[in-house]
Amino acid sequence: MAPRTTSAPQPKPGLRERKKIQTRQAIQRAAYRLFAEQGYDATPVDQIAEAAEVSPSTVLRYFPTKEDIVLTDEYDAxxxxxxxxxxxxxxxITALRHVTVGLLEQFAGKERDETPARLALIRQSPALRARMGEGLARTGVMLGGVLAERSGRAPDDFEVRVVVGAVIGALQEAVFHCFDHQRVEDMEETIDRALDVLARGLPL
Known part of the structure; x- marks a missing residue:
């Protein structure tokens, strides 16, 4: 295994963005607690809103569907x-390693307790898995656009799309590897390792 990449400190979000993140996280924490108590399908949005001490319209403004409560995070932007x-x-790939690991180190500690519950829900719910696929596709479009900017290529350039597809697959495998082996605390290291595999290739 290659030495872990040392990430430069990432800029902190502004006050407005931090408040939005805090509201999203409060809604998600309330939802995870209710899902654990009474099940995902049996938990309506209005109960989640009450538990999070916000209005149902606030929940829907941040999360248009109940699936989004489990799947949405603030990382893409x-x-x-x-x-x-x-x-x-x-x-x-090196840029993505620095950025992804750096942001996880900045934020993951706040979400660490919810991560196993979140991944368990995704494993158990076909609706969540389908919605996750849609979310990953949107993330892929975002990554493709940013990488295209850096390289002067078109976002639909074949090589850009191949790299983005490989990155999305590596991130997904790293996350579920940690969950399946009950090592969620190793998330940053595992993601760094997965992106290192992409960067150097598979030895023959």
Missing amino acids: LIADAIRDRPLDEPP
């Missing part, structure tokens, strides 16, 4: 901005 800040001569 932050990843896009952080990648744009990386040196232009840095290889794409």
